[in-house]
Amino acid sequence: MGSPRNGFPVPLIDISPFLSSTTTAESRKHVIQQVRSACQQLGFFELIGHGIPISLQREVLLCAERLFNLPLEEKLAMLMSKSPGLSKRGYEAVGGQVLDKKPDSKEGFYIGIEIPADDPRCGEFSMGPNFWPEALSDEEFKEPVMRYHAEGVRVHETLLHIIAMALPYGDDVFDNLMTDPVANIKLLHYPPNPASSAEDAPVGAGTHTDFGSITILLQQPNHHGLEALHPTNKAWIPILAQEDVLIVNIGDLLQKWTNGIFKSPLHRAINASPHHRYSVPFFYHGNLGTRLSPLDGSGDGTEETAGEHIAGKLLRSFGDIKD
Numbered sequence: 001m002g003s004p005r006n007g008f009p010v011p012l013i014d015i016s017p018f019l020s021s022t023t024t025a026e027s028r029k030h031v032i033q034q035v036r037s038a039c040q041q042l043g044f045f046e047l048i049g050h051g052i053p054i055s056l057q058r059e060v061l062l063c064a065e066r067l068f069n070l071p072l073e074e075k076l077a078m079l080m081s082k083s084p085g086l087s088k089r090g091y092e093a094v095g096g097q098v099l100d101k102k103p104d105s106k107e108g109f110y111i112g113i114e115i116p117a118d119d120p121r122c123g124e125f126s127m128g129p130n131f132w133p134e135a136l137s138d139e140e141f142k143e144p145v146m147r148y149h150a151e152g153v154r155v156h157e158t159l160l161h162i163i164a165m166a167l168p169y170g171d172d173v174f175d176n177l178m179t180d181p182v183a184n185i186k187l188l189h190y191p192p193n194p195a196s197s198a199e200d201a202p203v204g205a206g207t208h209t210d211f212g213s214i215t216i217l218l219q220q221p222n223h224h225g226l227e228a229l230h231p232t233n234k235a236w237i238p239i240l241a242q243e244d245v246l247i248v249n250i251g252d253l254l255q256k257w258t259n260g261i262f263k264s265p266l267h268r269a270i271n272a273s274p275h276h277r278y279s280v281p282f283f284y285h286g287n288l289g290t291r292l293s294p295l296d297g298s299g300d301g302t303e304e305t306a307g308e309h310i311a312g313k314l315l316r317s318f319g320d321i322k323d
């Protein structure tokens, strides 16, 4: 168990027994129990033993810094609205997304699985080519980011296997979800704020739940800012930024499939510090055609698909759909 924050323990889970073929059934069972309990309670946990090299984690955070340090006109040349159709790749300017009542004070950059412009799926929701900044060489940006993407997909799918084993619907329950999955990295930059407290600083990412299955967040060590709302106690719990500790949270899709047994927690990020803050959430949505019928069979088959759910939420947050 991780140390208590604001009186609440944030679970710390080591999944290395799932990366080694020589670990005992007992140690794997312990991991499954820990994941089940974290998903049922806070919906957030700290992850270690994931196998992503520290050097790659540091490099990806540097990629975020290099990108957001570019002149604004170079970033605006890669604006999300310039990506084909609903593919939604590229740059989000400060204030571009409204996750809660006021525009967010962060800027972001979406990167996903490369779908070439001549692919018939190009322009469908979340499907299209990535933007790559001309001013940064492939070694400085594209290659580390795509190496991290591949590693992140591996960790996400390991977690989904563990989560399947934590549920009573069969170990293969997420196999379809993991076929042709959509999995998007978002590089984020929270500009410095001299405000001394979270109450005075502008909100970087407004209070929201994540739209997909699971999110894995990489944070710059000691650049704190993320807070989770406890689902029952309604207290804000700081989720600290520590080296080599990834943060995992459940998203809306898993909450819907499990009929609310697994929690998709409300959270926000505020950079109440005079320093820049960079972070990299990695959203695993999975196969967008998957229908969100509860796994316990209580649905009627008319539930929306993962793609409909995520597109609706994301497009609303960018003002592309108005209620």
Ligand SMILES: O=C(O)CCC(=O)C(=O)O
Residues within 6 Å of the ligand: 186, 188, 205, 210, 217, 219, 225, 226, 267, 268, 269, 279, 280, 281
């Ligand atoms: O930057 C962070 O710490 C959290 C970002 C976040 O909550 C999100 O993008 O969903």
